[in-house]
Amino acid sequence: MNAGKLSQKTSLAKSGDSNLHRKLAQSIGNQILSGVYAPGAILPNEADWCRIYGTSRTTVREAVKTLTAKGLLKSRTKIGSRVEPRENWNILDRDVLAWHMAAxxxxxxxxxxxxxxxxxxxxxxxxxxxxxxxxxxxxxxxxxxxxxxxxxxxxxxxxxxxxxxxxxxxxxxxxxxxxxxxxxxxxxxxxxxxxxxxxxxxxxxxxxxxxxxxxxxxxxxxxxxxxxxxxxxxxxxxxxxxxxxxxxxxxxx
Amino acid sequence: MNAGKLSQKTSLAKSGDSNLHRKLAQSIGNQILSGVYAPGAILPNEADWCRIYGTSRTTVREAVKTLTAKGLLKSRTKIGSRVEPRENWNILDRDVLAWHMAAxxxxxxxxxxxxxxxxxxxxxxxxxxxxxxxxxxxxxxxxxxxxxxxxxxxxxxxxxxxxxxxxxxxxxxxxxxxxxxxxxxxxxxxxxxxxxxxxxxxxxxxxxxxxxxxxxxxxxxxxxxxxxxxxxxxxxxxxxxxxxxxxxxxxxx
DNA sequence: AATCCCTATTTGTATGATAATTTGGCACAA
DNA sequence: TTGTGCCAAATTATCATACAAATAGGGATT
The missing domain is CATH 1.20.120.530 (GntR ligand-binding domain-like)
Structure with a gap:
C-alpha cells in the first residue's frame, strides 16, 4: 500500500502546460513508469490521491482517466485502480515515452x-x-x-x-x-x-x-x-x- | 434513471464494458475516425455533448480526457476541443485501432x-x-x-x-x-x-x-x-x- | 462445508457553483 | 486611418457535495 502518512501534500512539478489534472497524470505516470507502482499493484484510491495532492476528486478522476486511456491503468468498482501489464502500455504515446525515458x-x-x-x-x-x-x-x-x-x-x-x-x-x-x-x-x-x-x-x-x-x-x-x-x-x-x-x-x- | 425520450438524444451503443464515459468516448471516437469531425475541426462544446447524449458534464469531460490522452483531441479554454492532426493519433491504441478499422x-x-x-x-x-x-x-x-x-x-x-x-x-x-x-x-x-x-x-x-x-x-x-x-x-x-x-x-x- | 445474503468500500454519475483563460471586438488615442 | 489597450463573453478547469451502482468479502444460515 501507500507508505507513509497521507496528510502530507505532494508538490507537483510545474510543467509547462499547466493543467492540474495533467500535472497529476504526469506525476502518477512517472511513478508507474519508474516502478513505484508495479504492474498488478493497486493504486491509492481516489480519496487518497485527493489528500496526497490536495485536489478535488474531479481532477483526480480526470488524471486517472488519462492514464487509463494510455493503457497504464484499469479501474474497477470496489477494487480501485490497478496497474496494467506492461504489454498494454501505449509506450509510443508521447507522454508515456517521456516518462519511460526519464525512468x-x-x-x-x-x-x-x-x-x-x-x-x-x-x-x-x-x-x-x-x-x-x-x-x-x-x-x-x-x-x-x-x-x-x-x-x-x-x-x-x-x-x-x-x-x-x-x-x-x-x-x-x-x-x-x-x-x-x-x-x-x-x-x-x-x-x-x-x-x-x-x-x-x-x-x-x-x-x-x-x-x-x-x-x-x-x-x-x-x-x-x-x-x-x-x-x-x-x-x-x-x-x-x-x-x-x-x-x-x-x-x- | 431518466432514460428519456428526448428526441435529440443520441442513443449510445451498448458496448460490453458499460461505463457511460467510456461509451461516450467510443461514440465520439468513432465519429472522429470516420471523418464526421476532421482534423482541425472544433467539436461541440461540453454543454452541447451533455444535451446530445443526455449525460452530465462530468461524464462528458472524462470522455474528452480519454480521447485527449489518445491524441485525438486537444482542449483549450475559450476555444473548445479541436481534433488533432492524424499524425498525433495513437493509432496503435486498442480503441483507436478498432475505431479506425470500423471506419x-x-x-x-x-x-x-x-x-x-x-x-x-x-x-x-x-x-x-x-x-x-x-x-x-x-x-x-x-x-x-x-x-x-x-x-x-x-x-x-x-x-x-x-x-x-x-x-x-x-x-x-x-x-x-x-x-x-x-x-x-x-x-x-x-x-x-x-x-x-x-x-x-x-x-x-x-x-x-x-x-x-x-x-x-x-x-x-x-x-x-x-x-x-x-x-x-x-x-x-x-x-x-x-x-x-x-x-x-x-x-x- | 456450502450457500446465500448483507454491508462496506470504491468507482461512477449528476448537479451546481466559481475560477481561470483567452479570443474577439470595442473604445479610445495617435 | 491605424494602432493600442482593455473589457466582456464563451469555454474549459476546478471544486464541493450528493447519490447511484457494482461487488469483494465477511457473516449468517442451512
Whole structure:
C-alpha cells in the first residue's frame, strides 16, 4: 500500500502546460513508469490521491482517466485502480515515452530505439521512395535544405526531425505514424546526450542527402541502403559517448 | 434513471464494458475516425455533448480526457476541443485501432497491416531467436502446441494470436510491444474476413512450426525467413477473398 | 462445508457553483 | 486611418457535495 502518512501534500512539478489534472497524470505516470507502482499493484484510491495532492476528486478522476486511456491503468468498482501489464502500455504515446525515458538509463533507451530504427527506417525510406506524393517530396527536400543551412549545432535538430518525420509521412502508411514520436524523441534527446561528444557533425548532411536523392529518384533499394548507412553512423556516435550510465535527474528547481 | 425520450438524444451503443464515459468516448471516437469531425475541426462544446447524449458534464469531460490522452483531441479554454492532426493519433491504441478499422474498407486496412507486418515480424522473429529467455521460448512452444491441437477453425485463432504475441514478447524490445495490438486485431479480424474463403487452413501449421524451430535453435536468419514465408502465404489468402469492399456494419442488435 | 445474503468500500454519475483563460471586438488615442 | 489597450463573453478547469451502482468479502444460515 501507500507508505507513509497521507496528510502530507505532494508538490507537483510545474510543467509547462499547466493543467492540474495533467500535472497529476504526469506525476502518477512517472511513478508507474519508474516502478513505484508495479504492474498488478493497486493504486491509492481516489480519496487518497485527493489528500496526497490536495485536489478535488474531479481532477483526480480526470488524471486517472488519462492514464487509463494510455493503457497504464484499469479501474474497477470496489477494487480501485490497478496497474496494467506492461504489454498494454501505449509506450509510443508521447507522454508515456517521456516518462519511460526519464525512468531509464539513457544507454539502454537509445539501444532499444536504435534497434527499432534500424528495422523501420530503411523500410520507411524504401516505401517513401515508392509512395511519396510530389508534395511530400517537397516537404522532405525543404527539411533537408533547412538542415544544411543550419549546419551543425542545436539549430539543426529541428530540421533533422522534420526530415525524418517527412520521410515517415511519405511512406503513406498510417500504422507507422506512431513511430514519429519515437524518432522525434530519439533525435532530440540524442542531441542532448551526444552534443558534447559529437566528432563529425557535418558528416550527417551527405548521408541525409543520399536518402533524399534516392527518394527523389524513386529508388527504393538505394533509399533503404542510404537510411541504414545513416543509422550505422548514428550507432557509432552513440558508442563514442563515454558511458556515464547515470540517470539525468532534474536538479531541484 | 431518466432514460428519456428526448428526441435529440443520441442513443449510445451498448458496448460490453458499460461505463457511460467510456461509451461516450467510443461514440465520439468513432465519429472522429470516420471523418464526421476532421482534423482541425472544433467539436461541440461540453454543454452541447451533455444535451446530445443526455449525460452530465462530468461524464462528458472524462470522455474528452480519454480521447485527449489518445491524441485525438486537444482542449483549450475559450476555444473548445479541436481534433488533432492524424499524425498525433495513437493509432496503435486498442480503441483507436478498432475505431479506425470500423471506419475503413477492410481490404485497405489489411493491406496496411500486412505491409507493416512484413517489415516487422521477420525482424521480430530474428530478435526472438537471439534474445528469447527459456521461459519465453516455452510460451511460444505452448502456443504452437495449442494451435496444432485446435486444428483449423475459430478455436485456432486464440492460440495463433498467442503465438505471435509470445514471439513479440521474446524479442525483448519494449518499443515494439504496441504492435501486439495490431497483430491481435489483424489475426482476429482476418479470420472473420477470410474464414469463408480459406482454402488450406492446415498449411499454416508447418509455417508456424518453421518459425518455432528456428527460434528454438537460435537461428535468426532462418527465423526471419520463416516468418516472411508465413506472411507471404497470408497475403495470398487475403488476395483470394473476393473483394466485397463493403464495410462490415453491425446489424442493429 | 456450502450457500446465500448483507454491508462496506470504491468507482461512477449528476448537479451546481466559481475560477481561470483567452479570443474577439470595442473604445479610445495617435 | 491605424494602432493600442482593455473589457466582456464563451469555454474549459476546478471544486464541493450528493447519490447511484457494482461487488469483494465477511457473516449468517442451512
Amino acid at each position: 531509464m538509463n539513457p544507454q539502454e533507451f537509445f539501444a532499444s530505439v536504435q534497434e527499432v530504427r534500424k528495422i523501420l527506417e530503411p523500410e520507411i525510406a524504401a516505401l517513401a521512395a515508392l509512395n511519396r506524393t510530389p508534395q511530400q517530396l517537397r516537404a522532405i527536400t525543404e527539411a533537408f535544405e533547412d538542415m544544411r543551412k543550419a549546419k551543425a549545432g542545436r539549430n539543426s535538430v529541428a530540421p533533422d526531425v522534420r526530415f525524418h518525420l517527412a520521410l515517415l509521412a511519405a511512406a503513406n502508411n498510417v500504422l507507422l505514424s506512431p513511430f514519429g514520436i519515437m524518432i522525434e524523441s530519439a533525435l532530440t534527446n540524442m542531441f542532448e546526450f551526444t552534443s558534447t561528444h559529437n566528432p563529425e557533425p557535418d558528416m550527417f548532411i551527405p548521408k541525409h542527402e543520399g536518402i533524399l536523392k534516392a527518394v527523389t529518384r524513386g529508388n527504393a533499394k538505394a533509399a533503404r541502403k542510404a537510411a541504414l548507412s545513416l543509422l550505422t553512423d548514428t550507432d557509432q556516435t552513440i558508442a563514442q559517448v563515454p558511458s556515464k550510465a547515470k540517470k539525468p535527474r532534474k536538479p531541484k528547481a | 475503413m474498407n477492410p481490404q485497405e486496412f489489411f493491406a496496411s497491416v500486412q505491409e507493416v507486418r512484413k517489415i516487422l515480424e521477420p525482424e521480430i522473429a530474428a530478435l526472438a531467436a537471439l534474445n528469447r529467455t527459456p521461459q519465453q521460448l516455452r510460451a511460444i512452444t505452448e502456443a504452437f502446441e495449442d494451435m496444432r491441437k485446435a486444428k483449423a477453425g475459430r478455436n485456432s485463432v486464440a492460440p495463433d494470436v498467442r503465438f505471435h504475441l509470445a514471439l513479440l514478447a521474446a524479442a525483448n524490445n519494449v518499443l515494439l510491444s504496441p504492435f501486439g495490438i495490431m497483430i491481435e486485431s489483424a489475426l482476429t479480424n482476418m479470420f472473420e474476413f477470410t474464414s469463408t474463403h480459406n482454402p488450406e487452413p492446415d498449411m499454416f501449421i508447418p509455417k508456424h512450426e518453421g518459425i518455432l524451430k528456428a527460434v528454438t535453435r537460435g537461428n535468426a536468419k532462418a527465423a526471419r525467413k520463416a516468418a516472411l514465408s508465413l506472411l507471404t502465404d497470408t497475403d495470398q489468402t487475403i488476395a483470394q477473398v473476393p473483394s466485397k469492399a463493403k464495410k462490415p456494419r453491425k446489424p442493429k442488435a
